[in-house]
Amino acid sequence: KQFTGKVALVTGASSGIGMAAALQYAQEGASVVVSDIDEAGGSRVVEEIRDNGGEALFVKADVAKPNDCENLVKKTIAQYGRLDIAFNNAGIGGEANPVGDMSIEGWNKVIAVNLSSVFYCMKYQVQQMLQNGGGAIVNNSSILGQVGFANSAAYVAAKHGVVGLTKNGALEYSAKGIRINAVGPAFIKTPLLTNAGLNEEVQQQLAKVHPIGRLGESEEVAELVIWLSSAKASFVTGAYYAVDGAYLAQ
Numbered sequence: 001k002q003f004t005g006k007v008a009l010v011t012g013a014s015s016g017i018g019m020a021a022a023l024q025y026a027q028e029g030a031s032v033v034v035s036d037i038d039e040a041g042g043s044r045v046v047e048e049i050r051d052n053g054g055e056a057l058f059v060k061a062d063v064a065k066p067n068d069c070e071n072l073v074k075k076t077i078a079q080y081g082r083l084d085i086a087f088n089n090a091g092i093g094g095e096a097n098p099v100g101d102m103s104i105e106g107w108n109k110v111i112a113v114n115l116s117s118v119f120y121c122m123k124y125q126v127q128q129m130l131q132n133g134g135g136a137i138v139n140n141s142s143i144l145g146q147v148g149f150a151n152s153a154a155y156v157a158a159k160h161g162v163v164g165l166t167k168n169g170a171l172e173y174s175a176k177g178i179r180i181n182a183v184g185p186a187f188i189k190t191p192l193l194t195n196a197g198l199n200e201e202v203q204q205q206l207a208k209v210h211p212i213g214r215l216g217e218s219e220e221v222a223e224l225v226i227w228l229s230s231a232k233a234s235f236v237t238g239a240y241y242a243v244d245g246a247y248l249a250q
């Protein structure tokens with residue numbers, strides 16, 4: 001088990017990609033801080049980890065709130081005494097409209113939850129990781145951190161911003177023992193798609209724009225996140241890794 005004795009924190013861990021990553025960190029021996037605004041879902045993830053003989057704690061945090069992000073790290077330290085790995089994953093799809101019709105509130109909400117959140121989380125995570133001798137941070141961007149997608153301006157801008165934050169963090173902290181990378185999933189079968197109004201028929205259309213011919217699974221993204229978090233990725237920092245069934249190769 002590659003993460004024995006390590007402490008991993010995952011935001012948006014009650015569902016989808018975050019849940020898959022939390023379960024895999026635990027399988028590899030990490031103590032996992034499962035964080036989300038969805039307490040019921042998070043408690044189920046904690047239960048599953050404990051049932052499998054792992055160690056986990058749920059901490060409620062709204063990543064759009066700086067204080068919640070600070071508290072999340074504080075509670076991690078209070079419980080486990082250190083922070084080695086963070087997967088900044090929480091995010092929403094948000095309002096679907098072209099720029100001229102997008103509401104100011106819709107824009108601000110997605111920027112807060114999908115971009116400012118990553119800054120808040122990284123700010124408090126790096127402070128702690130510097131104290132315990134380093135760590136690894138993985139930020140969840142998207143293929144839409146590299147290319148546009150009509151009617152998703154706020155989401156696309158936020159995800160491009162996450163890639164920028166990742167690069168900057170890596171310049172500032174790689175020599176101090178903290179590796180910071182971003183992952184770029186294409187469309188993955190999670191509740192986010194249905195919450196964004198993409199029904200089964202639209203999802204089948206979307207599958208066709210992935211050269212691999214299908215949507216991705218949360219576990220397939222988690223595999224990359226786990227690798228980037230591990231010592232095997234010791235020279236990998238400041239990078240963006242697509243996990244996208246060749247979407248960006250088109």
Ligand code: NAD
Pocket residue numbers: 011012013014015016017018035036037038041061062063064089090091092093113140141142143184185186187188189190191192193195
């Ligand atoms: P999901 O809806 O299954 O899970 C997202 C989780 O984040 C939920 O548990 C939700 O409660 C939580 N969350 C939402 N707002 C939050 C907040 N303010 N504070 C804390 N937690 C909050 O979605 P998912 O598909 O697993 O998405 C996870 C990440 O992956 C997101 O950042 C998303 O943008 C990114 N992503 C998803 C896809 C996809 O197609 N599903 C593709 C690329 C990137």
